[in-house]
Amino acid sequence: MGKYIVRRLLQMIPVVLGSTFLIYAMVFAMPGDPTAGKCGERACPPAYVKEFREKYNLDDPLPVQYGKYMGNVLQGDLGENQYGIPVAEDLRDRFGVTGKLASMALVFQSVVGILAGILAGLRKGGFIDNLVIVSTLFVISIPIFVSGFVLQYFFGLELGWFPVLVGADATFYRLLLPAMVLGSLSLAYIARLMRTNIAENLGSDYVRTAKAKGLSNRRIIGIHTLRNSLIPVITFLGYDFGALLGGSIVTEGIFNILGVGGYVFTSIGNRDGIAVVGAVTVLVLVYLIVNLIVDLLYGVLDPRISHD
Amino acid sequence: MFGRDKHTAEQDDTHRDDTTRDTTGHDDANREEPATVVKGDPIAKPDVPPWERQGEQLLEVRDLFVEFHTSEGLAKAINGVNLTLAEGETLAILGESGSGKSVTAQAVMGILDMPPAKIPSGEIFYRGKDLLTMPEDERRKLRGPEISMVFQDALSSLNPVFPVGWQIAEMFRKHRDMNRSDSYDQAIRLMERVNIPGAKERVKAYPHQFSGGMRQRIMIAMAIALDPKVLIADEPTTALDVTVQAQIMALLKELQEEHDMGLILITHDLGVVADVADRISVMYAGRIVERAYVDDIYAAPAHPYTKGLLESIPRLDQKGQDLSAIGGLPPSLTRIPPGCAFNPRCVMAQDVCREESPPLRDIRPRRQSACHFAEELLDD
Numbered sequence: 210m211g212k213y214i215v216r217r218l219l220q221m222i223p224v225v226l227g228s229t230f231l232i233y234a235m236v237f238a239m240p241g242d243p244t245a246g247k248c249g250e251r252a253c254p255p256a257y258v259k260e261f262r263e264k265y266n267l268d269d270p271l272p273v274q275y276g277k278y279m280g281n282v283l284q285g286d287l288g289e290n291q292y293g294i295p296v297a298e299d300l301r302d303r304f305g306v307t308g309k310l311a312s313m314a315l316v317f318q319s320v321v322g323i324l325a326g327i328l329a330g331l332r333k334g335g336f337i338d339n340l341v342i343v344s345t346l347f348v349i350s351i352p353i354f355v356s357g358f359v360l361q362y363f364f365g366l367e368l369g370w371f372p373v374l375v376g377a378d379a380t381f382y383r384l385l386l387p388a389m390v391l392g393s394l395s396l397a398y399i400a401r402l403m404r405t406n407i408a409e410n411l412g413s414d415y416v417r418t419a420k421a422k423g424l425s426n427r428r429i430i431g432i433h434t435l436r437n438s439l440i441p442v443i444t445f446l447g448y449d450f451g452a453l454l455g456g457s458i459v460t461e462g463i464f465n466i467l468g469v470g471g472y473v474f475t476s477i478g479n480r481d482g483i484a485v486v487g488a489v490t491v492l493v494l495v496y497l498i499v500n501l502i503v504d505l506l507y508g509v510l511d512p513r514i515s516h517d
Numbered sequence: 518m519f520g521r522d523k524h525t526a527e528q529d530d531t532h533r534d535d536t537t538r539d540t541t542g543h544d545d546a547n548r549e550e551p552a553t554v555v556k557g558d559p560i561a562k563p564d565v566p567p568w569e570r571q572g573e574q575l576l577e578v579r580d581l582f583v584e585f586h587t588s589e590g591l592a593k594a595i596n597g598v599n600l601t602l603a604e605g606e607t608l609a610i611l612g613e614s615g616s617g618k619s620v621t622a623q624a625v626m627g628i629l630d631m632p633p634a635k636i637p638s639g640e641i642f643y644r645g646k647d648l649l650t651m652p653e654d655e656r657r658k659l660r661g662p663e664i665s666m667v668f669q670d671a672l673s674s675l676n677p678v679f680p681v682g683w684q685i686a687e688m689f690r691k692h693r694d695m696n697r698s699d700s701y702d703q704a705i706r707l708m709e710r711v712n713i714p715g716a717k718e719r720v721k722a723y724p725h726q727f728s729g730g731m732r733q734r735i736m737i738a739m740a741i742a743l744d745p746k747v748l749i750a751d752e753p754t755t756a757l758d759v760t761v762q763a764q765i766m767a768l769l770k771e772l773q774e775e776h777d778m779g780l781i782l783i784t785h786d787l788g789v790v791a792d793v794a795d796r797i798s799v800m801y802a803g804r805i806v807e808r809a810y811v812d813d814i815y816a817a818p819a820h821p822y823t824k825g826l827l828e829s830i831p832r833l834d835q836k837g838q839d840l841s842a843i844g845g846l847p848p849s850l851t852r853i854p855p856g857c858a859f860n861p862r863c864v865m866a867q868d869v870c871r872e873e874s875p876p877l878r879d880i881r882p883r884r885q886s887a888c889h890f891a892e893e894l895l896d897d
Contacts, residue, residue: 423661
């Protein structure tokens with residue numbers, strides 16, 4: 210197990226280097242002037258351009274530029290964005306909000322999705338099953354920017370149960386509605402995945418054995434069926450959490466949440482290369498670590514997967 | 518192999534009146550002095566085996582019907598099966614796939630999925646109590662401590678995500694309220710009993726870490742954990758290779774004698790049956806078509822289907838000859854042919870076979886067959 214983790218961590222190094230290099234190259238080596246549009250309507254003064262090019266080593270060959278940038282990153286310096294604010298500081302705030310939102314969405318989608326899936330799978334073809342199938346189909350077919358606005362209008366404006374916008378003060382209560390919107394799509398997939406697994410495992414030989422052992426229904430479903438049915442769902446949840454941590458441009462946009470997705474989006478719009486590369490570097494790391502945790506968890510849940 | 522004399526039905530004149538309930542007798546003592554057996558009153562003789570005595574049956578299935586409601590229509594899986602099983606007796610149920618042998622076993626166990634399965638009529642008595650009318654919770658508590666089952670494919674029948682010891686120990690924890698460490702001790706004891714080497718070290722291993730034979734031993738350990746009175750083994754050796762098959766059968770026989778269990782052995786392998794079983798019921802299309810003592814059936818089958826099955830066993834003394842097989846396929850259970858269900862495949866079929874379904878009837882002492890021409894077949 211320990212060996213496996215070390216091996217996986219070592220594997221991350223080339224992945225991080227490769228992906229960040231690609232992003233760096235795309236941001237800084239693309240045709241076009243990196244300082245264009247930085248000074249409003251006018252062209253930037255030559256002194257500013259010179260300073261900018263020197264600061265980010267833009268006159269060096271690309272690999273050298275990248276090498277110098279990564280050197281700084283390793284020392285914890287992600288550079289400053291175009292407003293002179295350290296990117297690391299920005300990202301800390303933004304990741305705080307996104308992490309909170311992602312966790313809430315994850316809890317919401319897993320609890321509701323798994324429960325709905327169990328109830329549906331236990332009585333395949335029954336009322337709850339049909340209800341779950343139809344409602345999840347409904348959720349899956351509606352794009353999130355539609356459901357987001359509809360729920361915001363309905364629960365935020367009409368009923369007034371939730372704040373319409375989140376803004377700078379991202380409290381639990383304010384993030385509740387956005388988290389539900391964000392988690393709704395995955396919830397639908399989880400419910401369907403769980404339903405299929407439960408229904409399939411209920412017909413499996415080991416569940417028949419559990420019945421033959423004279424176990425109570427509760428134990429047959431709660432222990433013998435559930436554990437096996439959860440394995441694929443946990444995998445899905447893990448990868449989905451990684452994606453959620455990348456931020457969501459649409460949901461953040463609708464509810465005015467100052468998260469990672471919006472940060473990357475505006476930085477790209479502003480051609481703020483340093484901010485984009487910094488944010489993406491962190492995102493790659495987060496995604497890799499979440500993936501590692503999911504894989505380890507998978508081995509714990511399913512003893513047939515060996516990490517030796 | 519297990520110390521029983523060979524005999525044929527012709528030599529046997531022990532007979533009971535209610536043989537329709539499959540309580541025909543078989544004992545070596547009877548064969549030595551057949552004249553002393555009082556006809557119709559086997560209880561009078563003390564050394565009659567338990568399954569010959571009246572009113573002492575461990576398990577009794579009466580007129581059982583099971584049907585499945587499928588998209589293709591009503592599949593009649595079991596059509597009036599009668600069985601009895603006594604303590605210490607081994608009853609083999611023989612038949613092709615789809616003959617209803619596994620469904621019978623699952624109906625007895627109470628683990629049929631209902632729906633789609635339905636039991637429109639029939640009774641299953643365990644020690645005089647009807648399992649089918651019993652509250653489900655009461656019946657559930659019999660599964661494990663009283664009636665237990667070993668399945669065909671041990672890899673899929675064991676839960677892949679729990680250690681084998683945990684799965685055996687679960688029997689003690691749930692039925693006997695035993696604590697964790699005591700129940701694990703029991704699991705180790707049972708694993709040792711079924712000859713798993715290094716039981717103590719392997720109690721925490723998972724099913725996929727065992728070989729096929731070892732996994733089947735674990736299934737058996739789990740099934741006998743609470744000393745059940747009835748053990749149903751549903752093709753316990755089908756998924757195993759031949760040498761392991763023999764070991765598993767020997768183990769089952771040994772455990773049966775040790776605990777004086779009634780054993781129902783479901784199989785399509787006549788070779789497995791010969792050594793182990795006392796009596797055989799041959800099933801076809803959800804009905805019992807022949808019922809006899811194991812030696813009788815091997816000496817002279819009284820149903821063309823049984824005959825076909827016996828002829829399809831490869832034999833060392835008939836090397837080089839073509840192996841005969843029963844032509845055709847078992848009928849679809851949604852469209853069982855009229856008359857005798859076997860008639861389309863039967864070499865002896867006459868017009869009467871296509872019109873009239875032959876009842877299971879006594880043709881010889883302690884022998885029953887559901888064939889219009891059973892006597893002709895026996896006289897051949």
